[in-house]
Amino acid sequence: MNKTLSVIVIIILIAGGFWFFMRADDTQTPSTKQTPSTAQTTPVTKQPSTSSATQTPSSQTQTNNRVVFNIKGTKFAYDKKELTVTEGDMVTINFESADGFHDWVIDEFNAATKQVDVGVPTSVTFVADKVGVFEYYCSVGNHRAMGMVGKLTVVAKQ
Ligand SMILES: [Cu+2]
Incomplete structure (x- = not known):
């Protein structure tokens, strides 16, 4: 009787060991690893409304x-x-000579004063309807070539 009992115990132990082994093996089989769902919620970058220009x-x-x-x-x-x-x-140009015989001319606006001597003021009026930089000059003799010029800048209306 004692012998069979020990045999049973041994069998149980073996079986238990087996079972334990199997269990251990079982736990080793990787349970389907859950890949973390990296479904990134990409933030919808809203464009700042710059419509209020x-x-x-x-x-x-x-x-x-x-x-x-x-x-x-x-x-x-x-x-x-x-x-x-x-x-x-x-634009109105009131022109006067302080020395010599001169005038004031700007071709792009078809504007020119009379040629005048000292003591005879003259004037010309025109509408600056072109944007840009234009040269005005004295048309008497070679005064323009001698540097009797200037610049009229017409800036665009805002
Ligand atoms: Cu001149």
């Missing part, structure tokens, strides 16, 4: 700006070498 007030009436320049001519230069106006301005 700077709006220039459109309530400006279309009356021409009047711009007046007083210019003196000498041998052989103008006392103002650079003038700046805005596109559409109505």
